[in-house]
Amino acid sequence: MADNARAKRLADLIREVVAQKLQRGIKDPRLGSHVTITDTRVTGDLREATVFYTVYGDDEERAAAAAGLESAKGILRSEVGKAAGVKFTPTLAFVMDALPDTARNIEDLLDKARQSDAKVREASAGAAYAGEADPYRKPEEDEAAEGDETDDTAK
Numbered sequence: 805m806a807d808n809a810r811a812k813r814l815a816d817l818i819r820e821v822v823a824q825k826l827q828r829g830i831k832d833p834r835l836g837s838h839v840t841i842t843d844t845r846v847t848g849d850l851r852e853a854t855v856f857y858t859v860y861g862d863d864e865e866r867a868a869a870a871a872g873l874e875s876a877k878g879i880l881r882s883e884v885g886k887a888a889g890v891k892f893t894p895t896l897a898f899v900m901d902a903l904p905d906t907a908r909n910i911e912d913l914l915d916k917a918r919q920s921d922a923k924v925r926e927a928s929a930g931a932a933y934a935g936e937a938d939p940y941r942k943p944e945e946d947e948a949a950e951g952d953e954t955d956d957t958a959k
Contacts (some may be wrong), residue, residue: 811850822896825945858904
């Protein structure tokens with residue numbers, strides 16, 4: 805098995821080669837400028853590489869980009885083999901990156917939390933405390949209260 809540093813270097817090389825080839829070398833109209841390679845991971849034995857990508861557009865464009873990447877897989881693998889110079893060129897698997905969808909969901913949740921905080925802030929604007937300003941007992945007050953109780957029993 806290869807060490808992690810070698811797998812990381814190969815993953816970075818694959819990401820650069822695939823992105824560059826998609827931008828300049830492949831003439832498939834399904835793979836326009838809206839496909840972005842976000843990350844690449846290589847297994848420890850350097851046999852398989854997973855390439856994560858995002859597509860900005862609707863579901864039709866995402867499906868078309870996935871089909872385009874599958875059809876260009878052989879060309880991309882041969883380009884990686886030329887650039888890497890390893891004994892076995894890793895097989896490429898393309899996976900849609902869920903990062904934009906996850907980020908959008910997080911932003912929606914944060915907006916809901918901000919709206920909820922604003923409602924709470926508005927409701928508490930004119931409110932007063934339920935008890936005293938300082939709800940904690942102090943030792944001096946306790947001694948004074950005990951002194952009053954002893955005086956009442958002596959009478």
